[in-house]
Amino acid sequence: MVNSGKILVVDDDPAICELLDISLTSWGFEVTIANNSFQALELLNAGQFNVTILDLMLPGPNGIEILEHIHERQIKTEVVMLTAYASLSTTIDALRLGAYDYITKPFQINEIRSTVTRALEKQRLETKLAAIYDLSREMALLLNVEQVAQTVLDTIEQVFDFKTCGLALIDEQQNDIYCLAVRGIGQETVPRIPLNGEKGIVAAAVRSRELIYVPDTRDDPRYVETQTTTRSELVVPLNVRGRVIGVLNAESATVDGFSQNDVRLLSILAAQTAVAIENARLHEQAQREITERQRAEEEIRRRRDHYRAVINSLHDQVVIIDRDYRISDVNDVFLRHNGRTREDVISKHCYQVLYQRDQQYGGGEHLCPVQQVWETGQPIRFTQTRYDQEGNARWLDVTASPLRDSAGRVTHVIEAYRDATAERQLEERLSGVHALGRELVLSREDRQIAQVTVDAAVFLLQSQLCGLWLTDEEERVMTPQAYAGRTESMNLYPLPLDDEESIVAAVARSGEPHYASTDAGQGNRSVLCVPLEVKGKVIGVLSTENDRPDGFDETDQRLFSTLADYSALALENARLYEAEREQRQLVEQSQAQLVQSEKLAATGRMAASLAHEINNPLQAIHNSLQLLLNFQLEPDEQHEYLKMTNDEVGRLIGIGTRILGFARRPRKDVRPTDLNAVIEKTLALAEKYFQHSHISLHRELSPNLPRVLAAHSELEQVFLNLALNAAESMPEGGTIRISSHSTENGQLAITFSDTGHGISPEHLEHIFEPFFSTKDDGTGLGLSVSYDVIKRHGGEITVQSVLGEGTTFTVLLPVMQE
CATH class of the missing domain: 3.30.450.40 (GAF domain)
Incomplete structure (x- = not known):
């Protein structure tokens, strides 16, 4: 292990200075030599030395006096006294003044090395303890768990010189421990470790609640490898009030890389860290609670302001009454309307303020509405009549409603008074x-x-x-x-x-x-x-x-x-009525024109047969006149031919009358009508047409039919149109059956059936549409006009047809009510 440190050697003996200089330098120390007291004092004041080897007997200020100077100036250096004349008193003085140790001359050079090494260890330990002490004060000011973790690891990294260290906390919900902060490796490489598993030295420390030191991680199966260079690991649990909240761990690339001082100092640091984290958590919890409380208070203020704004924005007078029948709040409308201030009404009994009574209503017809709400929990509504100062009656609509808390309990009653006088x-x-x-x-x-x-x-x-x-x-x-x-x-x-x-x-x-x-x-x-x-x-x-x-x-x-x-609605209705009347007149005129056109068209369809019918009497008249003019006849013969001529003229007049009666514009007079008579009159008009077309008519008319209320001429047009259509569907001749009878639902039914070629299904659904026709020269209006006429009479017209067999049209008309 390479030593490091600055050593000051103070001795007036050059040989000793040279010996110490050579020896200490060879051991890795940086050595400075002072040969006298004054030079030593100058160096001590100017520089910083970890250890000072001080000779006791020096010319000028001696060793004790220099030691006193170091003590007074609080110079940070460990002093090792060196002398050949040691005495108990000087030893005590030196130790009292802070000397680390005392070595007597002559000395063994290894003794110097051992003493200097121990002095350096002591100084380093004190430095680390001072750093930990400073850290504890700093952590006391930290209010965030993350900041605490980062600060602790910064201190470990700087003071302990551990290259890999970390702080992990317990996740009680997940029942594992996770890395909060780490130095020396990436945090993402540190896995979460289950607390109930066999792996993980940190998990074992949490479970045991004790420090675990592993000198060689290769010999411990619990080690979870985060980097391949780790050889020893030190894990210290973070204990707070007997509860482990996490661990502080350090790793070394050296086997048995942690000293006893490291263990002791890391334990002290872990204890302080646990307290700091708990304090930070408590502060964070307190801040959350304060924030929640502030938020709740702000929400209460906001709701109160909102509630106040709501009741003040109402046009109604609002009074809120508590269970003691005292007014707890009113809105501004109530105060303005009654000329009161809040001090006049708040906490006063409602019956005193509202009714000027000394006690509330007790029962009978005047049961207190507030009491009713308390008893039933249901809102009530009623009307009150009060009189103002001029004696004018004022009607008030009053609503008393329960005000409930979050648990559904009725805490207050809200009475709202709305002046309904104007209403x-x-x-x-x-x-x-x-x-x-x-x-x-x-x-x-x-x-x-x-x-x-x-x-x-x-x-x-x-x-x-x-x-x-x-x-x-x-x-x-x-x-x-x-x-x-x-x-x-x-x-x-x-x-x-x-x-x-x-x-x-x-x-x-x-x-x-x-x-x-x-x-x-x-x-x-x-x-x-x-x-x-x-x-x-x-x-x-x-x-x-x-x-x-x-x-x-x-x-x-x-x-x-x-x-x-x-007025606007009435004026508009009058205008619409007039417009509708004019429109109705136009429609009626159009309908009449359509009917008239169809009559003329029907007359045209019978033109050949009508001409033949007229020619027959004309030929008889012509023959009679020729006989009368060209031959001498007996009076009886003349009378016979004149009578014949007169009869044929009458016959012509009848034909003309029938044609003109059918073709003239219809009158809108609706009167009781015999349908059988209308049918016979219509068939008589077209009789010659049917004869020339080789059509045989079969009548099945029920006698004594009830009458219908109808326009006679319009029904003639409908029946003639149906008869002519039937005849035209049989170009080679055929049979038309006409029937009339009463139905069970109070209608008269008239049917026209032919034995013609029939109508195809695709044409049948369009048969009554305007301008729809299957004939090349047809207008497509005959059946459409007939349909409209029958509808205006309150009836209906239907058709049934089978291709190759014939067609049947049925007209249903309501019987005239007596």
């Missing part, structure tokens, strides 16, 4: 407005609606005048519709919608209500103006005025707005 008064006035609104909605005339509205506004608001304007977007003007009250001061002329000075025009443009008190030159006046709005569109403006300043309160404004809403 009660508003309800009474609104009921009148709603009744008026229902009447307005049933009105159909704009000016009547407007006049009723302004009259109601003057009555309900007690205003001096009121007017209603409607907006004309095309003309960009506001047209006055009605006035009430003192109208001489009102503008009775249309207002330009862009008039910047008109309040009415401004409200119409913005769609926002306007309320203001203005100077009219003869005192203040209040103006209230609201838009008449329907589906986001302003259709007009309702305006009223009052000579009083602030003449319209919030209730008046709500009433006026409600009245305006009803």
Whole structure:
């Protein structure tokens, strides 16, 4: 082992100085020689020597005096006295002044070496103890476990000269020990070691709660290798109040690399480290608790401030009452409304503050609401009537509710008082407005609606005048519709919608209500103006005025707005009614035109047969006239031919009447109708057409059928269209069966069945759609018009068809009720 240290040799004998210089230098010490006292004092004051070998008998200041100088100046050096004339008194003096040892001349050189080595060891031990002492003071100021660990390892690394050392702590939840800080190797290379396993010297130290020193790790199977160069390990448990919290360990690359001083000093350091870590943990825990407490207190303050802000933001009066029926809190609204301060009400009994009573209500009809909440744990709501200082009745809606803690226990009762006087008064006035609104909605005339509205506004608001304007977007003007009250001061002329000075025009443009008190030159006046709005569109403006300043309160404004809403709705309904009436007329005209067109089309479809039917009587008339004109006939013969001519003319008139009656525009008179008569009349019109088409008709008409309420001419059109369609589906001729009968559900059923080619399924579902036709020259309107006619009569029309077999159309009409 190479010695190190600075040695000062003070002796006036050159031979001794040379001997000591050569010997000590050869042993690895740095030697300085002083041949006299003054030189020694100068060197001691200027430099630092680990050991001073001091001759007692020196010329000038002797050894004892130099020792006294070292003692007084507290020079850090170990003094070994060297003399040939030792005495007990000088020895005692030297030791008293701090000398380490006393060597007499002549001496053995090995004695010098041994003494100097021991002196150096003592000084080093004291240095380490001083470092540990300083560390303990420093650690006392550390408040973080990580900082404690790093500081301890820094000290071990600097003072002990251990190249590898570490501090590990126990993880009780994982039941293992982990490395918190380490020197000499990477922390990631140190594994967590289970406390209940066989491996790990640190785990064994934790379990045994005692120091473990392993001189040679190769001989100990418990060693967990973290680096291949380790040959010895020293592990000291960190004990706090009989509980191991971790270990302090050091490793050496030398076998038996730790001295007894190392063991003792590391044990002292471990004890101090354990206390410092525990203190840091306690401080961290205390800081966490303080932080949590501060956070909790801040949360309490925040909630209290939030709670205070919430109850103060309420429009209702709020009172919080504890179990002793004392008021624990109120909001600002309560204080303002009652003219009180917090000092006036807090901790006072609620019945004293709220009802000016000396005791709470005991029972009967006046059971205390707070007591009810305490007993039931349920909120209650009731209405109170109180009287103000002027004797006016005030209605209060009161809600008493339980306030519970986190465990669900009722700790307080919250009473909230809401002044419902304005609402009660508003309800009474609104009921009148709603009744008026229902009447307005049933009105159909704009000016009547407007006049009723302004009259109601003057009555309900007690205003001096009121007017209603409607907006004309095309003309960009506001047209006055009605006035009430003192109208001489009102503008009775249309207002330009862009008039910047008109309040009415401004409200119409913005769609926002306007309320203001203005100077009219003869005192203040209040103006209230609201838009008449329907589906986001302003259709007009309702305006009223009052000579009083602030003449319209919030209730008046709500009433006026409600009245305006009803008026706007009624006006819009009137407009819609008029538009719907006009549209209905257009639809009816269109339907009539369609029916008429179909009649003319049906007449065209029968044109050939009708012409043939007309030609037959014309030919008979022509023949009779030729005989009468060209031959001399007997009077009886003349009379016969004239009678024949007259009969055929009558027949022609009948044919013309039937055609004109069918083709003329239908009348909208709905009357009781005999369906069988309508069927017969329709078939008679097309009889010749069926004969020429080789169609045979089979009638199965039930007699004495109930009548239906119908337009006679429209049903003729439907039946003729169905009959002609049936005939056209049989170009080679066939049979049409027409039947009528009553059904079980109070309807009459009329069927037209043919033996034609039928209708394909893909065409069948479109058969009643407008403009759908399977014929090349068809319009596609015949069945569509028929469908609409039957629907307007409250009936229905259906079709069934089989390709190659025929088609059946069924018309169902409701029986006329008596």
